[in-house]
Amino acid sequence: MNLLPSGICFYLSVAMCWLTSEVDASWWYMGTLGSQVMCDNIPGLVTKQRQLCRQHPRVMQVIGAGMEDWVEECRHQFRAHRWNCATVARDHRLFGRVLLRSSREAAFVHAVSSAGVVYALARACSxxxxxxxxxxxxxxGPSADGHGAFSWGGCSDHLEHAVRFSQAFVDAKERAERDARALINLHNNRAGRKAVKRYMTLECKCHGVSGSCSLRTCWQALADFRLTGDHLRRRYNGAVQVAVDQYGGGFTAAHAHFKRPGKNDLVYFEDSPDYCVxxxxxxxxxxxxxxxxxxxxxxxGCEVMCCGRGYDTSRVSRTAKCECKFHWCCAVRCQDCPLQVDLHTCKGQT
Structure with a gap:
């Protein structure tokens, strides 16, 4: 059975090679022996990760299925950036060689992936x-917030369980390595998990005469993952370059005029390539x-994206909604109208 469908291997700090929908998922239900054989053949996992994989094959499947969400979030956040989360063809690592250096981009990938694991597991639990x-x-039981008393009800997303499993599995390789890069990755993994927790919301349902809301039943729910992605992109923009101390047990800002990184900040210690060529x-x-x-x-913009090489312009045909009319009640109907637009694309390197 192919462990690398379509060349997609999510090589993060944990070297997670997830089996996607192209692979026959029946092995997840083959029992202890089947999961042991498969987990033992996933390259890059440390002992702790193999143990968790064998013990929780269904959890592995949930995380693998959720991978698409945080990969798409990465692409959304960097859609107008020179680096846009894409990788060189035939590179079996989902985010490519960007993870081989401790750059800003690697910091974001570690954080958004760690956050994505938490999000997928918490949703699967509830x-x-x-x-x-x-x-x-x-x-x-009873509780209260700024609007008064309420009773817990419904189904609250089990965030703490998801965080514990993510921490045990995702961080296991870094804890085994114990070097400067591992220390940086652990910090960014943790920042990703904290970002999910930051956007937990309290949702409530009112009870009472004529919707008076004299009684409330509330539950905690995960917010849309886009909020987490937006937050981590802001942290990427303000990421702090750090230097690891001589004992390898901590780090501080690489330059005196840089702020000391906090727990929510993303950190890195290697400069990024310019991604121009x-x-x-x-x-x-x-x-x-x-x-x-x-x-x-x-x-x-073309000047920045094209790295000063210039750009080509071509006229392309698109369709757009037009002549929209409101129809009682209650629909808006539009026509698809042809539209000619100019498309600008960066020139290649010469």
């Missing part, structure tokens, strides 16, 4: 897809052929 967990059992060693795809915005001065 939706009843895992036998090992369910709704948060601590959310019972294709480079196999750095994992850069280059920006040749990438679409850019001619009028923007930001990272998605």
């Amino acid at each position: 939706s009843g897809r895992l036998d090992s967990c369910s709704c948060d059992p601590s959310k019972k 294709r480079n196999h060693e750095s994992g850069s795809l280059g920006t040749g052929g990438r679409a850019c915005n001619r009028t923007s001065r930001g990272s998605g």
Whole structure:
């Protein structure tokens, strides 16, 4: 059985090679022997990770299925950036060689992936897809918030369980390595988990005469993962370059004028490549052929995206909604109208 479907191997700090939908998922149900054989053949896992994989094959499947969400979030956040989470063809690591150096991009990937594991597990617990967990059992009885008293009810997402498993599995390789890079990765993994917790929301349902809300039943729920992605992108923009102390047990800002990194900050200690040109060693795809915005001065603008090489302009046909009319009641109907637009793409390296 192929362990690397379509060349997709999520090589993070844990070297997680998830089996995606292209692989026959029946092995998850083959019992202890089947899961042991498969977990023992996933490359890159340390002993602790293999143990957890064998003990919790269904959890592994949930995390693998959720991988698409945080990969898509990475691509969304960096869609107008020279590095856009894409990788060189035939690179079996999902995020490519960017993870081989401790750069800003690697910091974001570690954080968003760690956050994604927590998010996927917490949702799976509360939706009843895992036998090992369910709704948060601590959310019972009376409580109160700024709006007054309420009773816990419904099904609260079991965040703490998801955080504990993520910490045990995702961090296991870094704890085994115990070097400067591992220390940085552990910090960014933790920042990702904290980002999910930051956006937990309290949702309530009112009870009482005519919806008076004299009584409330509330539960804690995960917010949309986009909020976590937005938060981590802001942290990427303000990531702190650090230097590890001589004992290898901690780090501080690399330069005196930099702020000391907090627990929510992303940290890195190696400079990023510029991602302007294709480079196999750095994992850069280059920006040749990438679409850019001619009028923007930001990272998605042609001057920045194309690294000063210039851009080509072509006229392409698109469709857009037009002549929209409101029809009683209650629909808006539009026509699809042809539209000619100018598409600007970066010139390749010469």
